[in-house]
Amino acid sequence: MSTSPSASIGRRTVVLGLSAGACALVLAPKAAEATRAEADELIAKLAGGAKPQMDARVKIKLPEIAENGNTVPFTVSVDHPMVAGNSVTAIHVVAEGNPAPQVASFHFTPTGKAEVYARMRLAKTQEVRAIAVLSDGTALEGRKEVKVTVGGCGG
Amino acid sequence: MPTPKVKFNETAAKGDILEVKTMIDHDMESGQRKDAAGKVVPRKIINAFACTLNGKMLFSAELAPAISANPALNFFFTATESGTLEFKWTDDDGSVYGLSRPLTVT
Numbered sequence: 210m211s212t213s214p215s216a217s218i219g220r221r222t223v224v225l226g227l228s229a230g231a232c233a234l235v236l237a238p239k240a241a242e243a244t245r246a247e248a249d250e251l252i253a254k255l256a257g258g259a260k261p262q263m264d265a266r267v268k269i270k271l272p273e274i275a276e277n278g279n280t281v282p283f284t285v286s287v288d289h290p291m292v293a294g295n296s297v298t299a300i301h302v303v304a305e306g307n308p309a310p311q312v313a314s315f316h317f318t319p320t321g322k323a324e325v326y327a328r329m330r331l332a333k334t335q336e337v338r339a340i341a342v343l344s345d346g347t348a349l350e351g352r353k354e355v356k357v358t359v360g361g362c363g364g
Numbered sequence: 365m366p367t368p369k370v371k372f373n374e375t376a377a378k379g380d381i382l383e384v385k386t387m388i389d390h391d392m393e394s395g396q397r398k399d400a401a402g403k404v405v406p407r408k409i410i411n412a413f414a415c416t417l418n419g420k421m422l423f424s425a426e427l428a429p430a431i432s433a434n435p436a437l438n439f440f441f442t443a444t445e446s447g448t449l450e451f452k453w454t455d456d457d458g459s460v461y462g463l464s465r466p467l468t469v470t
Binding site: 307313317320330331 | 441
């Protein structure tokens with residue numbers, strides 16, 4: 210019934226192939242993380258179609274190592290005026306290493322400064338992305354890598 | 365019932381930029397967690413927050429299940445007029461938790 214492997218395939222190769230297969234089986238039933246493409250799609254939707262340009266004015270403050278992925282404090286700030294007609298209108302936060310990439314959308318009015326603090330759950334080590342939308346419709350993006358010791362998605 | 369908390373300087377000089385710190389105790393059940401029996405615990409989170417001054421929007425937020433339990437939100441506004449700051453948290457189950465605080469601008 211079963212075809213025997215050709216003589217050139219050694220035992221080790223077969224074992225490796227099997228373990229790779231087992232891994233795929235474990236991961237297959239539920240995607241444990243969003244893909245970059247999914248995150249990009251979400252960002253395009255959140256940014257209202259504008260293509261975000263990487264911009265150093267968008268800063269994400271995160272711990273270098275988050276020991277507990279259940280509570281990772283973050284601050285996003287945009288170095289930009291906050292006056293009527295020239296302000297940051299929204300900041301969207303996306304964690305593409307999470308099962309669902311959306312974290313939060315913050316909406317600003319021309320007052321105070323474009324800065325927000327909150328705490329998020331991160332499933333694993335990943336890059337967090339923040340997209341700032343300006344009153345003229347421009348979208349700017351900042352990214353920051355964070356190492357997560359124990360993931361926080363309550364599996 | 366969740367108890368919201370807010371903190372900011374309730375007396376300020378005109379033009380001051382004030383930081384508002386807010387927090388509400390809530391599990392933020394993500395909908396991805398399983399209970400001991402292996403059953404998925406249904407999602408129940410605070411999905412929205414808004415802060416107004418005298419009815420005018422200052423800051424608002426939409427939150428996803430990736431926001432941690434007991435969600436904290438800190439933001440800034442410029443003190444321009446005296447009045448009332450109103451804070452509103454909206455739960456997935458439709459409940460709205462609110463709080464208001466006076467602001468005196470001199």
